[in-house]
Amino acid sequence: MKLQIADLEFEPLIPYEQIQQRVAELAQHINTDFEGKTPIFVGILNGSFMFASDLVKEVTVPCEVTFTKLASYFGGLSQTRTIRDDFDLHVTIEGKDVILVEDIVDTGNTLKYLIEKLLVRNPASITVCSLLFKPDSVIHSIEELKYVAFQIPNVFVVGYGLDYQELGRNLRGIYKKID
Ligand SMILES: O=P(O)(O)OC[C@H]1O[C@H](OP(=O)(O)OP(=O)(O)O)[C@H](O)[C@@H]1O
Numbered sequence: 020m021k022l023q024i025a026d027l028e029f030e031p032l033i034p035y036e037q038i039q040q041r042v043a044e045l046a047q048h049i050n051t052d053f054e055g056k057t058p059i060f061v062g063i064l065n066g067s068f069m070f071a072s073d074l075v076k077e078v079t080v081p082c083e084v085t086f087t088k089l090a091s092y093f094g095g096l097s098q099t100r101t102i103r104d105d106f107d108l109h110v111t112i113e114g115k116d117v118i119l120v121e122d123i124v125d126t127g128n129t130l131k132y133l134i135e136k137l138l139v140r141n142p143a144s145i146t147v148c149s150l151l152f153k154p155d156s157v158i159h160s161i162e163e164l165k166y167v168a169f170q171i172p173n174v175f176v177v178g179y180g181l182d183y184q185e186l187g188r189n190l191r192g193i194y195k196k197i198d
């Protein structure tokens with residue numbers, strides 16, 4: 020089933036059921052790895068809102084949940100050089116185990132920026148959990164990236180929180196751009 024979003028066509032890549040299954044598996048890993056701890060999940064808005072919501076529902080260790088907002092694609096297909104820091108974390112992370120929740124790691128630029136910013140606040144640890152990872156696109160490798168639901172090729176995707184021109188975030192599955 021093809022999908023038109025603004026001027027581009029997309030086709031299905033990952034169905035909703037498969038996403039739910041992998042999200043539950045990642046949460047199980049987190050439950051095991053963070054047993055006895057109280058991590059703080061930090062969702063990176065906008066793209067991570069749906070993933071963060073589904074992920075924390077499967078988490079059974081006590082945890083905090085908060086969000087920060089960064090943007091650099093501004094609805095387009097490729098990254099601009101500027102990272103816009105829309106809103107910062109307003110909770111202290113000193114001494115806490117931070118789990119950053121991303122929808123996608125592409126060049127790694129967003130996470131590099133955010134991790135450098137948060138490290139000076141002296142968290143106990145920083146770990147990254149991302150729904151999608153494009154290994155062929157990485158410019159900055161992120162050693163904190165421990166949990167990945169799906170590795171995908173270097174294609175532009177929308178759905179399940181991800182947008183094209185701010186559209187498509189509400190789609191249940193993930194769709195890839197048709198060339
Ligand atoms: O690894 P990178 O190349 O930095 O790309 C990943 C970032 O790009 C997207 O954000 P975007 O700027 O599109 O903002 P949004 O989450 O509000 O859609 C996505 O949510 C990641 O934060």
Ligand SMILES: Nc1nc2[nH]cnc2c(=O)[nH]1
Pocket residue numbers: 092123124125126174175176177181182183
């Ligand atoms: N919507 C969307 N945002 C991105 N940010 C980095 N890569 C992507 C992508 O493939 N799709």
